[in-house]
Amino acid sequence: MSVSDILDGKLTEKEVEMKGWLVTKRSGGGVQFLMVRDGTGTIQATVHKDEVSKKVFSDADKLTQESSIKIKGLVKEDKRAPGGYEIRIKDLQIIHLAEPEYPLGKKEHGIDFLLGFRQLWVRSPRQVAILKVRAEIVKACRDFLDERGFTLTDSPILTPAAVEGVATLFEVPYFGDKAFLTQSGQLYVEATIAAFGKVYCFGPTFRAEKSKTPRHLTEFWMLEPEMAFYTFEDNLKLQEELVTYIVKTVLEKRKRELETLKRDLKPLEKVEPPFERISYTEAIEMLQKAKYPIQWGEDLGAPHERFISLKFEKPVFVHRYPAKVKAFYMQPDPKNPEVALCADLMAPEGYGEIIGGSERIHDLKLLEQRIEEFGLPKKAYEWYLDLRRYGSVPHSGFGLGLERTVMWICKLKHIRETIPFPRTITRIYP
Amino acid sequence: MSVSDILDGKLTEKEVEMKGWLVTKRSGGGVQFLMVRDGTGTIQATVHKDEVSKKVFSDADKLTQESSIKIKGLVKEDKRAPGGYEIRIKDLQIIHLAEPEYPLGKKEHGIDFLLGFRQLWVRSPRQVAILKVRAEIVKACRDFLDERGFTLTDSPILTPAAVEGVATLFEVPYFGDKAFLTQSGQLYVEATIAAFGKVYCFGPTFRAEKSKTPRHLTEFWMLEPEMAFYTFEDNLKLQEELVTYIVKTVLEKRKRELETLKRDLKPLEKVEPPFERISYTEAIEMLQKAKYPIQWGEDLGAPHERFISLKFEKPVFVHRYPAKVKAFYMQPDPKNPEVALCADLMAPEGYGEIIGGSERIHDLKLLEQRIEEFGLPKKAYEWYLDLRRYGSVPHSGFGLGLERTVMWICKLKHIRETIPFPRTITRIYP
Numbered sequence: 001m002s003v004s005d006i007l008d009g010k011l012t013e014k015e016v017e018m019k020g021w022l023v024t025k026r027s028g029g030g031v032q033f034l035m036v037r038d039g040t041g042t043i044q045a046t047v048h049k050d051e052v053s054k055k056v057f058s059d060a061d062k063l064t065q066e067s068s069i070k071i072k073g074l075v076k077e078d079k080r081a082p083g084g085y086e087i088r089i090k091d092l093q094i095i096h097l098a099e100p101e102y103p104l105g106k107k108e109h110g111i112d113f114l115l116g117f118r119q120l121w122v123r124s125p126r127q128v129a130i131l132k133v134r135a136e137i138v139k140a141c142r143d144f145l146d147e148r149g150f151t152l153t154d155s156p157i158l159t160p161a162a163v164e165g166v167a168t169l170f171e172v173p174y175f176g177d178k179a180f181l182t183q184s185g186q187l188y189v190e191a192t193i194a195a196f197g198k199v200y201c202f203g204p205t206f207r208a209e210k211s212k213t214p215r216h217l218t219e220f221w222m223l224e225p226e227m228a229f230y231t232f233e234d235n236l237k238l239q240e241e242l243v244t245y246i247v248k249t250v251l252e253k254r255k256r257e258l259e260t261l262k263r264d265l266k267p268l269e270k271v272e273p274p275f276e277r278i279s280y281t282e283a284i285e286m287l288q289k290a291k292y293p294i295q296w297g298e299d300l301g302a303p304h305e306r307f308i309s310l311k312f313e314k315p316v317f318v319h320r321y322p323a324k325v326k327a328f329y330m331q332p333d334p335k336n337p338e339v340a341l342c343a344d345l346m347a348p349e350g351y352g353e354i355i356g357g358s359e360r361i362h363d364l365k366l367l368e369q370r371i372e373e374f375g376l377p378k379k380a381y382e383w384y385l386d387l388r389r390y391g392s393v394p395h396s397g398f399g400l401g402l403e404r405t406v407m408w409i410c411k412l413k414h415i416r417e418t419i420p421f422p423r424t425i426t427r428i429y430p
Numbered sequence: 431m432s433v434s435d436i437l438d439g440k441l442t443e444k445e446v447e448m449k450g451w452l453v454t455k456r457s458g459g460g461v462q463f464l465m466v467r468d469g470t471g472t473i474q475a476t477v478h479k480d481e482v483s484k485k486v487f488s489d490a491d492k493l494t495q496e497s498s499i500k501i502k503g504l505v506k507e508d509k510r511a512p513g514g515y516e517i518r519i520k521d522l523q524i525i526h527l528a529e530p531e532y533p534l535g536k537k538e539h540g541i542d543f544l545l546g547f548r549q550l551w552v553r554s555p556r557q558v559a560i561l562k563v564r565a566e567i568v569k570a571c572r573d574f575l576d577e578r579g580f581t582l583t584d585s586p587i588l589t590p591a592a593v594e595g596v597a598t599l600f601e602v603p604y605f606g607d608k609a610f611l612t613q614s615g616q617l618y619v620e621a622t623i624a625a626f627g628k629v630y631c632f633g634p635t636f637r638a639e640k641s642k643t644p645r646h647l648t649e650f651w652m653l654e655p656e657m658a659f660y661t662f663e664d665n666l667k668l669q670e671e672l673v674t675y676i677v678k679t680v681l682e683k684r685k686r687e688l689e690t691l692k693r694d695l696k697p698l699e700k701v702e703p704p705f706e707r708i709s710y711t712e713a714i715e716m717l718q719k720a721k722y723p724i725q726w727g728e729d730l731g732a733p734h735e736r737f738i739s740l741k742f743e744k745p746v747f748v749h750r751y752p753a754k755v756k757a758f759y760m761q762p763d764p765k766n767p768e769v770a771l772c773a774d775l776m777a778p779e780g781y782g783e784i785i786g787g788s789e790r791i792h793d794l795k796l797l798e799q800r801i802e803e804f805g806l807p808k809k810a811y812e813w814y815l816d817l818r819r820y821g822s823v824p825h826s827g828f829g830l831g832l833e834r835t836v837m838w839i840c841k842l843k844h845i846r847e848t849i850p851f852p853r854t855i856t857r858i859y860p
């Protein structure tokens with residue numbers, strides 16, 4: 001029997017037995033009010049002095065925050081109780097009496113303190129809500145792609161070379177040799193499209209980013225679909241559909257969690273294809289008009305993305321960046337080879353990039369030239385060049401940052417709450 | 431339009447257009463027989479000299495193995511064609527003419543050669559079938575748990591300490607500090623049960639195993655469910671149900687792939703609860719009777735697991751190992767504290783361990799004692815000890831090795847084919 005069943009009204013006037021943790025306790029007039037969490041939800045349970053044994057009443061009185069208990073009682077509808085239901089306790093057993101000073105007790109704590117106690121902080125209603133939304137987004141991503149004939153092909157984590165640039169690589173000693181933690185699974189899903197047509201990987205990726213910002217983790221999860229024969233345009237359409245599906249799924253299935261987070265639903269309800277589209281060149285013009293000191297040819301930074309994102313009510317694609325500021329594998333625009341057939345998707349409400357995607361170079365000569373221009377070690381990419389030697393096809397793909405998507409949908413100020421155990425430049429514990 | 435639709439008989443006598451790769455080609459009597467793969471399946475396409483233009487016929491003649499092409503034609507039922515259908519080509523365009531010497535051409539290759547060309551080897555029918563089964567198993571695991579109220583909480587990859595023993599840790603320099611690649615996400619899902627009740631993680635894990643065996647990878651994926659309030663017995667029941675669900679799903683949805691692999695289905699069809707159960711002590715007796723030189727107190731090795739696995743038609747739990755050969759966190763059996771409340775699940779047909787699970791220690795003092803006995807750095811486990819300080823509850827969980835499960839279900843001789851890009855002691859390329 002679970003709290004969620006009680007809150008759904010399925011057990012009213014029934015006797016239930018449940019196990020859980022004490023969230024808070026108050027008492028008055030011979031009644032103790034316990035808020036009890038069981039992992040599916042939180043419910044009020046009341047202990048009335050004249051309805052239980054002395055032992056039960058005194059045990060309830062002893063309970064410290066986060067103690068684990070087993071309770072038995074009758075479910076009552078009660079409008080005064082949070083959630084509208086309560087359990088009227090008949091019996092209570094202490095499973096474990098928590099140590100008296102719960103580190104995350106009532107007073108406010110700084111973020112470093114909370115992160116240091118992440119193993120307990122995850123129990124708080126806000127963190128539970130965020131991580132429930134995260135799990136729902138993961139499921140939505142996988143369901144969306146599985147239903148559309150994509151095959152999951154996991155990319156490796158230990159790799160011989162950089163995907164996104166050598167500056168942010170974690171190096172791992174590997175039996176006398178060295179390996180690098182993957183920055184992106186993309187190159188590997190480009191290999192498996194020739195076997196499966198449409199594929200994806202969804203796993204942890206790593207960037208040794210030296211910057212400490214509210215949008216960067218050193219370890220984060222990325223969904224990376226890759227599609228044979230998809231044009232740049234096909235790619236954008238798929239992204240629109242995926243992001244819309246994710247948002248609609250969360251709105252439908254995680255309404256209670258969005259309420260806990262006090263998330264304004266209106267901006268999310270507007271997410272529907274087609275998304276807005278502007279070129280990088282238009283974005284630069286907008287920024288210059290607003291007196292941002294940026295020149296054509298420079299990459300967009302967080303403040304620029306934020307500015308653009310706030311100009312639109314829906315997610316907006318910024319497309320055709322200068323090839324030089326983007327990764328080596330992006331297909332040049334045939335109409336203007338200075339720009340790449342790429343687009344970043346900016347989430348609205350100031351959030352900025354959640355997806356980066358592009359058509360990929362399929363011509364062997366051009367790809368070899370790019371690897372040279374970018375100063376990458378050709379030998380490490382020979383296997384990748386093989387994909388252009390044997391049945392190369394036009395293809396496209398993208399990477400959706402899971403944590404940035406969670407951050408936007410939950411409307412959080414900082415990315416560190418979007419993952420169970422965040423890793424940043426200053427933190428690998430717990 | 432996809433090959434799988436054609437093979438399902440949905441497009442018979444219809445004109446189709448498709449893109450794909452040339453698998454093989456032969457000709458005779460003015461007809462060229464092309465086997466074409468599009469990622470959903472492989473189909474025969476015929477080019478009749480008297481039905482197409484000269485250009486189309488000569489283009490078809492030029493095609494090298496793995497060239498990418500676009501074809502148009504009429505779908506015909508034809509019992510002589512593999513799969514029972516063929517496309518009678520009206521038009522053909524070459525997208526990319528593959529270089530003439532395909533590295534994985536007709537002759538047999540050694541395993542090292544194939545692994546060095548994994549980027550192309552994944553295209554072969556056998557590898558496609560294995561990886562399709564793998565993807566189906568991943569989906570089955572997630573669906574099974576999601577439907578039963580589990581919450582996905584991803585465990586971190588970069589960690590401050592060992593889970594399974596310090597001998598097999600990969601160390602990563604981390605901004606002047608050091609981190610380790612996770613060996614198991616278990617300790618972290620033990621933290622999230624207090625927030626969600628039933629949880630799981632499913633991600634890559636790492637062991638710097640120095641042994642080169644057909645059952646070891648340095649990077650492999652593990653499904654790790656963890657359940658608050660589950661007893662040892664509840665844990666075994668869940669494992670039986672999960673493994674049965676996985677096998678039934680693959681039998682139902684991947685019959686074609688199991689045929690490609692020539693997998694005998696009978697042993698799989700027998701997989702149903704309850705599984706067999708023997709104690710470690712009984713296992714030792716069986717082994718000694720069969721003249722294996724093993725003493726009570728030693729861990730079981732691959733040959734022992736193989737022997738036991740072959741004695742049973744269904745998966746078999748070997749339970750209650752000596753606490754000393756197992757991990758520090760396992761709950762002792764109250765009836766005999768020398769053994770742990772743990773069980774390894776051995777797949778049948780000689781495959782051995784695919785799951786390791788146990789009830790966990792929930793008593794703070796005992797856990798502290800174990801950390802000391804195992805010589806682990808207590809400071810790195812303070813956060814984990816907190817779980818026993820604040821609302822500790824009896825709980826259990828297990829880890830299912832994805833690749834070993836794929837190996838068994840596909841009946842493979844070696845684990846290296848079960849993952850898109852295998853990593854072993856001697857291989858991190860491609």
